[in-house]
Amino acid sequence: MSGILAQGALTAPHGFLSPTGVEIAFVLVGIATLAAAVMTVTTQQLVHAALWLVVALGGLAVEYLLLTAEFIAWVQVLIYVGSIVVLLLFGLMLTKAPIGRSPDADSGNRWAALTVAVAAAGTLVWVVVDAFRTSWIDLDGPAQGSTKVSGEILFRHWVLPFEALSVLLLAALVGAIVLSRKSAPDDAPADAAAPRETESR
């Protein structure tokens, strides 16, 4: 790894004051993403929080594209923006969230939360900047996250975790159905349903 770093340092001089185009694009999209995330956690309208979350997740997909992780970017768009935000919106509607402004969206400990978050951000930014001050990502060469590369590594080296993950998704699906099934008002339908379940087994 140090050889790669030394080689990168020899071939291309880097500097803070001469950002490349990719870096400028990354910073601009990052500012938009961060602003959308801050709006998500501070807005008083619950549905708007979900819509700002779409902007934040889409911005992160663009960041993945800029990091040449193309397949991750499209998976992010498909799963996060496509399904998770829709699930969250369904959850907001099913819990009868107020449409307009709801002044009690933030709890009473928001100043303590702000203190904790700012302290954590300051500490982590200091540590990260101090640690990776002289590290550069080499984005040249073939894309490291194209669909071909991702498929090859996923089905050559990561097959067993992939299959275990599918079992976990199945278990989560069954668990969600069991949790959201309405309990019987009295015992008669439960008794009627019990023999059928045993028969189907």
Added chain:
Amino acid sequence: MHLAYPAVLAVLLFCTGLYGVLARRNAILVLMSVELMLNAVNLNLVAFDVWLRDTLHAGQALTLFTIAIAAAEIGIGLAIVLAVYRNRGTADIDKLRDTAEGTGPDPADPEDPAAPAQKAEAAA
């Protein structure tokens, strides 16, 4: 690209999610903040995978697994929130204080703290 850019962005997104988890009152908004924290971790994984040029691409594989686990988590979490809303009539996590220690506002029986929860479920 300088490695500090994605790392700092991930840190700031994580702390935004941390603020949301601590400060929000609605359970679904807390779940949204958890999603922000998971995305910050994903950005770190992708950036370090591209930086290290891993031959196994462990970072990208773990990112895919994290996204799938986040989908499972949001499904289970929303099912739990909806079950709580159906039983209690609220998704406000400040009002769900059955298992809270100390001086709660509800006069719970000190010998059997599970009794009010069972009564609430039976009433619902």
